[in-house]
Amino acid sequence: MKTIDRLITWARLKSPWIIHFNSGACNACDIEVLAALTPRYDVERFGVLLKGSPRHADVLVCSGPVTLQQRERLVTIYEQMPEPKFVIAVGTCACSAGVFDGCYCVEGGIDTAIPVNMYVPGCPAKPEAIIDGVVKLLGTLEGKEGKPKKIKEPQTAVMEPKEPQEADKA
Numbered sequence: 001m002k003t004i005d006r007l008i009t010w011a012r013l014k015s016p017w018i019i020h021f022n023s024g025a026c027n028a029c030d031i032e033v034l035a036a037l038t039p040r041y042d043v044e045r046f047g048v049l050l051k052g053s054p055r056h057a058d059v060l061v062c063s064g065p066v067t068l069q070q071r072e073r074l075v076t077i078y079e080q081m082p083e084p085k086f087v088i089a090v091g092t093c094a095c096s097a098g099v100f101d102g103c104y105c106v107e108g109g110i111d112t113a114i115p116v117n118m119y120v121p122g123c124p125a126k127p128e129a130i131i132d133g134v135v136k137l138l139g140t141l142e143g144k145e146g147k148p149k150k151i152k153e154p155q156t157a158v159m160e161p162k163e164p165q166e167a168d169k170a
């Protein structure tokens, strides 16, 4: 691998640019994605930056099931992203259509339209789980030589239950 390629890979992994797309969510998962981006959870500490154009993004963060109305837009956005590109399905609906499964206007989870690299379950998915999913995706992308690799088997971010803090009990 050339030095310039290594430098590009290093930069990409240290500062992944993401784009968020709602393909039919009830909006609760979208609020959690926004919460993960705001200072309280501060996903920017991992170098993650929200972009407005798919042409500038490395990671597509999807929420909601794939509705028939949004399917074509979702595929277009995915195709407009440069390689290498990755997809995170946020919320149970994005993972498997969730409560909308079987609905007349719903095709299914995100992977019925585009390939998914990371599944973050939850209804809605918590910001901690979304951050965990992003960090795990970045960790997996870093190959032995710092080279990003395609994830063959999609992964699922699962949060470990934690003990309640004193402040939470009050």
Ligand code: SF4
Pocket: 024, 025, 026, 027, 028, 029, 063, 064, 065, 090, 091, 092, 093, 094, 098, 099, 122, 123, 124, 125
């Ligand atoms: S997983 Fe739950 S919160 Fe998220 S879009 Fe589906 S119904 Fe809404």
